[in-house]
Each structure stands twice: as C-alpha cells, then as structure tokens.
Amino acid sequence: MIAALNILTPAGDKQVGISFGNARDEAAMRSWRVGRGHSRPDLAADAIEFAKLAGKRWRYYLKRHEAAASLEELASRIEKQPKTEVGFMLVARLPLGRKSSLVGIAWCRRTWCNHIVLDFLAAHPMANDPAGGYKGVGAALILSLAAVAREIACPLVWGEATESSSVFYQKLLGGKTVKDYFFFDEAILSAQAAQLDSRSLDQPLRRS
8 A cells, every 4th residue: 555545535534545556447438427416417428438548557557467566566677677668556435344445546657858747637436426425536636646756766757637627736836827738747746745654644635
C-alpha cells in the first residue's frame, strides 16, 4: 500500500487505501454503473468511460509485459532498463465490512525520460456525484502519485484535463489556470508528497 488516507463519505470520514492495481481491480472497474438519481450523469458517464479505457490500457500493457503491479516492480524495471516505458495503475479502495469497494483509479505511464503521464483519473460514479457526500478520492490518488514520482525520482507529471476536471487540477496547482493540459513540476510534486507524509488519518481530504 502506498498510502492510507481519510476521505469524506456519506457516513462520515472513512479511510481509503491507495495501492498499485491488479487484474481483480481491472475486472471490478468493468462493473461500474451509474446509480439512480445521480446529480451529474455526464460526470458518471465520463468515469465509466475512463475506467473502461484504463482497463483496456492495463490489459494491453500486461500482455506486452510492460505493466508494473507494485512500486518495487516499477523501480526494478527502471533500474534494469532506464529508458523503458512502464504502465501502472493506482487504485483507491474503501473497506466495506469484510470486502472493499474500488472507488477510484489512476492509469499512468512512466515514459522513457522518466516523466509520468496521467492518462486517466476517475472516481467511481457513486463517489463523483457532487450531491453524493463523497470528497477526496481524486486528491488522495494525486498525492499518492506524487509519492510514487518521488520514489523513482520523476521530476514531472503531466496529462490532459477535460472541461469538467480542469477546476480540480487548478485547485491542486494553487489556483493556476488550467485548460486542456496540466503539469506538476518537481516543486509541486515535492510539496504534494510532503503533504502526504504529514497528513494524519483524522484529517480527511475534501477536494474531489
């Protein structure tokens, strides 16, 4: 596990675990559905689409033996082949009794020059409804990605923002205007990783 952080849920603050994804997570992503009464069906549709695309990428990279299922495996591949491209997926799991619910995913690629491309970031439709009572899944995944970047000495994370997600990335960048692309440079990544280090479990992440 990369991190254990509290997020806000309809039942109050709950701990969410962030780790590298595996085949079972990819299968769980395919079961995402829009719940009844979702206040933003467009956001729910985007989440389901991003999850499907991320799963497709995961299967493709896994078939080509270019996917990492742990931080140790990612670091090992880079050490053996410094210019290799490696795909990996971060997942956010919320414990529910004896089981856990997959509430967020981030599909990423480590490029040949040791940058990370964030291709798809999505919260489960139940967790991305503005009226649903969930806050913090996306922020938890981004902070954990910053920790991964630090571990492999990656100086830049970048990706494409949609119209609906640009405000989210703008908040993470301290209000800097974000249009269709965002860039987290080394200073921002270091600050995010430090925030993860200092955050206690009783301080929920409230940015969605």
